[in-house]
Amino acid sequence: AQSVAQPEDQVNVAEGNPLTVKCTYSVSGNPYLFWYVQYPNRGLQFLLKYITGDNLVKGSYGFEAEFNKSQTSFHLKKPSALVSDSALYFCARGTSSNTGKLIFGQGTTLQVKP
């Protein structure tokens, strides 16, 4: 079955330092991969997606993610973290190229400290 895993419940980073939020996916079919962010009392917001093509995907708010087929990973990265990046981050996998039916990871809380 298709799935995604986020191995860290929480990631702590100091403001200005680079951040990485990890995601791995199961090897089953074509991986259509997404990152969403959830702020308190607000809906999930799309950050970026990988469908095909370049392994390095750039998204909103300075975030990027690298698709690594050999390691079945799709880690979210940002060169310099902001306190305002503190939120809950979800990796998700699409079940096909043409549907919004997504399988989400359990989420990783990012805490950026001043």
Add this chain to the structure above:
Amino acid sequence: DTGVSQNPRHKITKRGQNVTFRCDPISEHNRLYWYRQTLGQGPEFLTYFQNEAQLEKSRLLSDRFSAERPKGSFSTLEIQRTEQGDSAMYLCASSLLGTGPRGANVLTFGAGSRLTVL
């Protein structure tokens, strides 16, 4: 357009009662999705519509759950005879159907409707 709107934002009900949630998607979006999110977990897919047609339902959606999108615009999710296990955040999202491998839908989510069953 102010995005995806969900009402009510919070609902507290007693076990056995029926509840209904409403979702107003982005007007030009032809696909509408319902997800459920429990504390500490990622959202889980429940069902989705393309225009007024319900194209897929998850096995999570028991017979007590019914969703409609009668005119291809807003949608309702009704839960009959609520149980404490139904307590969750119910998320609605909408998207515009794309084509080809780059047409994978990007979902716009509402803020959710939180259900508490006592």
